[in-house]
Amino acid sequence: MKKYWHVLNVGIQNNLTYRFNFLARAVFGLIPLIAMLYVWQKIYSGKGAGSTVGAYSLGGMISYYLLTTVVDALTAVNEDDWQIAADIKDGNISQFLLKPIDYLWYRLCLFLSGRVTYLAVAVIPLTLFILYLRQYFMLPPNWTVFGAFLLSTALTALLQFFTSYAMAMLAFWVLEVSTFIFILFAFEYLASGHLFPLDILPRGLEQALYFTPFPYQLYFPVSIYMGKTTGADMIRGLLIQGLWVIAAYAVARFAWRRGIKKYSAVGG
Amino acid sequence: MRSEIRNPKAEDPDATTHHTPRTLPRLSRLTHHASRYLSVYAALWKNSVAREMSFKSNFLLWILVEVLWFGLQLSFISVLYLHTEHIGTWTKWQVVLLIGGSHFIQQVFQAFFLVNCTNLSELIRTGKLDFLLLLPVNTRFLVSLRQVDLGAFVNASFAVAVMAYAARQLHLVPTLVQLLGFLALCVLGIAIHYSLMFLLASISFWTVRAQGIVWGYYNLFNIARMPDEAFRGLFKAVFTFALPMLLVSNVPVRLLADKLNSPAPLVLLVVMSVVCFSVSEWGWRASMRRYTSASS
Numbered sequence: 001m002k003k004y005w006h007v008l009n010v011g012i013q014n015n016l017t018y019r020f021n022f023l024a025r026a027v028f029g030l031i032p033l034i035a036m037l038y039v040w041q042k043i044y045s046g047k048g049a050g051s052t053v054g055a056y057s058l059g060g061m062i063s064y065y066l067l068t069t070v071v072d073a074l075t076a077v078n079e080d081d082w083q084i085a086a087d088i089k090d091g092n093i094s095q096f097l098l099k100p101i102d103y104l105w106y107r108l109c110l111f112l113s114g115r116v117t118y119l120a121v122a123v124i125p126l127t128l129f130i131l132y133l134r135q136y137f138m139l140p141p142n143w144t145v146f147g148a149f150l151l152s153t154a155l156t157a158l159l160q161f162f163t164s165y166a167m168a169m170l171a172f173w174v175l176e177v178s179t180f181i182f183i184l185f186a187f188e189y190l191a192s193g194h195l196f197p198l199d200i201l202p203r204g205l206e207q208a209l210y211f212t213p214f215p216y217q218l219y220f221p222v223s224i225y226m227g228k229t230t231g232a233d234m235i236r237g238l239l240i241q242g243l244w245v246i247a248a249y250a251v252a253r254f255a256w257r258r259g260i261k262k263y264s265a266v267g268g
Numbered sequence: 269m270r271s272e273i274r275n276p277k278a279e280d281p282d283a284t285t286h287h288t289p290r291t292l293p294r295l296s297r298l299t300h301h302a303s304r305y306l307s308v309y310a311a312l313w314k315n316s317v318a319r320e321m322s323f324k325s326n327f328l329l330w331i332l333v334e335v336l337w338f339g340l341q342l343s344f345i346s347v348l349y350l351h352t353e354h355i356g357t358w359t360k361w362q363v364v365l366l367i368g369g370s371h372f373i374q375q376v377f378q379a380f381f382l383v384n385c386t387n388l389s390e391l392i393r394t395g396k397l398d399f400l401l402l403l404p405v406n407t408r409f410l411v412s413l414r415q416v417d418l419g420a421f422v423n424a425s426f427a428v429a430v431m432a433y434a435a436r437q438l439h440l441v442p443t444l445v446q447l448l449g450f451l452a453l454c455v456l457g458i459a460i461h462y463s464l465m466f467l468l469a470s471i472s473f474w475t476v477r478a479q480g481i482v483w484g485y486y487n488l489f490n491i492a493r494m495p496d497e498a499f500r501g502l503f504k505a506v507f508t509f510a511l512p513m514l515l516v517s518n519v520p521v522r523l524l525a526d527k528l529n530s531p532a533p534l535v536l537l538v539v540m541s542v543v544c545f546s547v548s549e550w551g552w553r554a555s556m557r558r559y560t561s562a563s564s
Contacts (some may be wrong), residue, residue, distance in 0.1 A: 028484035034503060035491045042498040043352045053351040179329035186336040195344045200351060 003101060004109050011113030016170050017122050026073070026122035030129055033069060044085045054200035061225070062136040064197050066129075067222045072194070073122050075157035075218075077164040083179045084168035088259070097260070104165065104252065111161050126179055148234055152221035155241045159217055162248035169252065172259030193219030199228065213244040308344070308405055309413060314421040316416040327419055334375070334423045341367050341493065342430070356497025360409035361437040363495055364526050368431035370493035370517035373422050373454050377461045379420035384412050385465045389472035396559050410551055414464065435524075442524055450524045455535070463541075463548035464511060470548075492517045512540040540546035 017021075044051055053061065083108055089092050095105040130137050140146040160205065167184060170177045174249040191214035196205050198219050209215055220237055223229040228238055320327050345367060349360040358366070391397040400410050432520065433462060435442070442450070468481050491507055496518040507513045519537045522528045 024481060024484055028487045032487050035494055038500070038503065038562060039348075039355060039494055042355050043348065044493075046354060046356070048353060050342045091382060130460055176323075176326055176329075179326065182333045184330075184341055186333070190340050195340070196347055201347065202350070225556070232372040 004105055007101075007106055007109040008113050011110040011184060011222040012117055015114050016119035019117070022121040023116050023125070023171060026118075026125050029069075030125060035066060037065060040065075054197070054199065055228075056200070059136045059138075061197070062133060063138050063226065064222065066133060067125065068138055068193060068218060069223055070130075071153055071156065071218055071221050073119060073126060074115060074153055075160050077154070078114050078118065079162050080107065080114065080161065081164040081168040081181055082178070083110075083173035084165060085186040088168070088171040088263070089175075093263070104256065108161060109167060109168055111157075113252070115157065130213075131266065138226070140225050145227060145230075148238065149221055152224050152238060153240060155245055156217060156221055158245045159213065159248055162245065162252045163213070163217075165250040166255050169255035169259050172262055188214055191215065194220065197222075199223075213248070216241040216244050274480065281486060304404070305409065308410075312414055316418065319415075320418050329423050331419045334419070335426060338371050338423070338426065338430075349396060352508055353451075354494050357527070358495040358497060359438075361434045362521075362527070364434040365440075365525055366495060366521045367493050367506060368427045368434060369450075369454075369521040370489075372427035372431065373457045373461070373517050373520070374489055374492070375420045375424035375427060376454070377458045378460075379417050379424065379466065381412060381416045381462045382506060383417055385462075385469045386464075387414075388469040392559070395561050397559070407556075409548075412462070416518055438525065440525060450520050453520035453523060453554075456537050457459055459541045460512055460516050460544045464546035467548040467551045470551050470555040473558050475490050488513050508536070509540070511523070512537070512544070 040053075041058065044061075047053075050057075058062065093103060096106065136225050140149060163184075164181075167181050168177060170180055173266070174180070190199075191209050191212060192213065198209060198215055203207075216237075219230070220241060225233055226239075313400060342364065345360070345363050348355070349363075353359070355363065391400070391411065397411075398409075401407055465485050468485055471481055488507075488511060491513040496504075498513045499514060504514065508515060515533065515537045519528075519533045522533065528534070
């Protein structure tokens with residue numbers, strides 16, 4: 001356990017050298033978000049005062065986007081999948097086959113350290129932005145909900161990481177994995193609630209999405225926080241989310257095992 | 269938010285060049301000059317085609333990636349219009365036309381310039397720029413146009429198809445003047461994207477981290493495809509007069525969709541493209557003076 005703690009530490013220190021990059025990313029990332037909020041504002045003002053879209057008032061809609069930004073900052077993979085793929089392609093994983101350290105846990109530590117560092121930097125622009133819009137930023141209804149939100153966010157982070165890890169395993173078989181990663185990312189972007197809250201979709205479509213892991217990659221924790229998913233639905237959702245995490249983990253492990261058999265340590 | 273890192277294609281070396289004879293009368297020297305640059309550019313094209321064709325499946329996959337992201341933008345708009353009839357004065361099919369137009373501009377920009385802009389920091393870091401400086405051709409020309417992204421032309425044609433469909437839905441029959449005007453304005457829009465991104469890429473002369481900044485610019489494409497009427501205040505001012513994202517595709521599409529109420533936006537787009545290009549040329553020259561090769 002101690003060695004992974006060490007990896008986490010080194011990871012944080014490494015990532016800190018990129019603090020300026022992280023800050024730039026956090027600030028640049030706010031620009032499309034602001035643009036999106038302007039578009040919604042225009043839509044609401046065109047519909048007249050007190051109008052709603054689905055179940056959302058203008059304030060609710062702005063809250064939604066602020067929350068997705070927070071959850072995204074907490075859980076999104078940064079460059080982990082590229083790095084893992086590069087490690088495989090360049091033969092850097094050879095050393096992990098010899099050392100008493102597990103590559104998957106090693107990468108998970110680096111992912112967590114990346115999130116911690118990113119958050120430490122992004123917290124400044126994000127907080128300022130949320131304070132500016134504080135009249136729209138709602139607090140969770142109670143502590144239980146907040147606890148469930150945190151749990152679900154943690155599961156989201158794990159799901160994001162294991163999915164990316166499994167995707168990066170493709171590097172054992174193909175030269176360039178980025179196309180595959182972007183194809184999956186496009187679906188995730190649309191179906192996980194990045195662009196719009198999923199419950200403004202027609203009912204059938206929204207239901208169908210719940211058969212995929214995508215809503216659990218962003219939308220689900222936000223819906224808990226906003227009090228849209230409660231009680232038995234929430235518990236069931238958390239369980240399903242947990243199952244998706246386990247499934248993604250299993251695929252990641254399986255792909256690694258198959259990959260290693262084929263691996264010939266080019267340039268290692 | 270994860271950055272949209274696209275297509276960091278492999279560095280390629282040399283381009284062929286010809287030598288200019290020393291004395292020639294002025295006019296013929298000019299035409300000679302032009303034909304020389306054309307033949308250099310033809311050679312660069314040949315290189316690019318050869319490179320793309322050596323990774324065929326990858327070439328097709330990148331096209332698929334862009335098609336998916338384009339489809340994603342369009343589905344987003346159809347979801348928005350499930351809940352509203354218009355955004356400002358923009359109706360659904362007008363916004364589809366806007367997204368198509370914006371995608372067209374972005375893809376043509378990508379075809380000619382994107383990879384080259386992002387590769388500049390690599391050229392500096394590895395010292396390969398020395399080699400380009402020694403060639404008897406304008407260095408900015410070479411740096412900006414070394415590689416051509418052929419897949420982007422395919423995607424640009426999809427954008428045109430979507431625009432044609434949207435125009436049909438709107439019962440638009442653009443006149444020849446409108447079409448030519450639209451194309452001319454697209455060229456100005458592309459010039460703005462190119463100038464700004466090249467200016468950002470020139471920051472690489474100061475810091476090796478510039479690649480992140482260049483990719484940050486990619487986020488701004490998101491703004492270019494949104495209807496201008498949604499924006500107000502400082503945001504609108506910044507993205508009209510400093511980084512004119514709200515002009516690059518909105519103005520050409522407004523011309524096409526008969527949505528121009530006055531010639532003012534046209535004039536503004538022309539002026540801003542000239543300003544952006546001049547600033548980027550000034551920035552490039554200032555950067556070049558700083559250059560002290562990384563190699564040897």
